[in-house]
Amino acid sequence: MRRKGINYAKYGYIFSIPFVVTFLIFSLYPILYTTVIGFTDLRGIGRTDINFLDNPFQNFQIILTNATFQKALSNTALIWIMNFIPQMLVAFLLTAWFTNRRFKVRGQGIFKVLIYMPNIITAATIALLFYSLFGYPKGPVNDVLMAFGLTDEPMNFHLQKWTARTVVAFIQFWMWYGHTMIVLIAGVLGISPTLFEAAEIDGASAPQIFFRITLPRLKTIVLYTLVTSMIGGLQMFDIPKLFLLGGPDSATLTTSVFIYNQAFSGSYLYNRAAAASMIMFVIISILSALLFFILRDRDPGRARRRARELRRIARTIDGEVSV
Template identity: 40%
Template sequence: MAKRVKRINYNKWGYYFVAPFIIVYILFSLIPLLSTFYYSFFEYYYAQGGFIKVGPNFNGIENYIKLFSQGLFFKYLGNTLILWIMGFIPQIIISLLLALWFTSFRLKIKGKAFFKTVMYMPNLVMAAAFSMLFVQLFSNTGGLTTLLMDMNILPESFSFVDEVWPTRALIAAMNFIMWFGNTTILLMAGIMGIDDSLIESASVDGANSFQVFYKIILPLLKPILLFVLVTSLVGGVQMFDIPFVFTRGTGGPQGSSQTIMMYISGLLRTSKQYDMAGTASVVLFLITSVISLSFFAVMNREEIVEFREQRRLAKEHKK
């Protein structure tokens, strides 16, 4: 009787390799996330300067009613979205132009690796350090502010940090400078993944650069654009360090640059309101999810319509 050879199963090694990530994710992400949802339905805070613990006492949706009635959440959420949009629109436009420029088979630009490194370098600088640099440049006695006043470009009474829109513009500019290089590299990777024969064939057939971009490159870039849009949105609503350091934690003039994460951080830092901070975090998570799904639906509406049509035809065929 032939001796049976024991087969070696290598599948278990895949589980061993991913186990550390799963364990860390459960301990430091999933459990805190679930506890945030849990405490959003409880009264749980520290009173009298943090010396007396109150709760946790179940109070249903009272925290959500209180959050919506105060109106501060939506005010700071609006500030956050304004700052994100002001930084993201020029970021996606310039990044797309640079990506098209560096990947053009006609231009054949030399030194692409050098330019990629230079563009990505601001992303390696800590946001707090970046904010401190802008504070030194654009404060009332900052270098650039003084220079512009000496050149009579700005009136002597002008102050970047005391005006609503100049403060927002500088925060948006910092976000743009820090992240446009990363976005450019992602878009370049997406464009280089497109078959060159499609672009060359369209050019041979007489299509101009705009037609090639609009009819070929842009549709094939939709997955990368969706990824950039969603990740930028998630990073935008979590904006904290740049506006906090630049405005010295005050939120800027009239609280116009106070972001939603600064608001949540204030709830935890000053009065340790774990209940309201958790409630605000849950609402922010739901709003971000809805907006992200809306982006997905809009950018993939043709595929969704086609999928629904296929399902309808399949049901009719079964009948």
């Protein structure tokens, strides 16, 4: 096919240059730089000089044995679990309902739009909004609880460790279960309808169909959701940072907030923050490797279906814009 004398292969390299150069400058170099800083005594605002420590692993040792870092790590895990389990349960329940052909739930479109909505709203704004909503002694949540007689006196959500953690986990849940639901529904719609028809003819019940047919076929998508949610959860920053600034008594301090506080407040311990970042980087890399294996197998048929769907969307967008 190719005409003689012209070598097109070089354009593969040329067109990749902007990506590669940007990656080297703005991702790889900062990662290496962060690693190096982890072995130095770099602290204090405005300093940039590099002096390696006599014991190069000192920062890593200090961070790993630091009680606050350990607490931040366990808080991050705890808040993630407290948000992920209900998120999966509710998302699965809604998926089962919305895709069940016997129920034919109406108004699915509007439910999806409203349930997904919090996901695209600025997390910083949501953190502050919930801070106000859970106000004490007067605040919308307390007012509603008292109006319905659920509590006799206002609750101070901000002052108790467990209520504070629960609210942060709830915000994460509330922002993400709609997303997970849409992902799961897409997965179910990708399952061949003949499987469901056959099961129905054989007289399978709704739970049987769900656990025997739907769930096994969603394995990849569930794994994908699990791993991406974990990676996202490890970076939880906006909500815990702005909701209660990591408090009360560090109960909502996550690793990202810890790293931020080490580096950009107090005594500007860039070296310690860099060491902590690298520890997080290792954890995230292990999770990413997992994800890599999940995504490895490709199915060209599915890619074509998706492309078709995208073209349809584009036509509709064009239609609406020109109308």
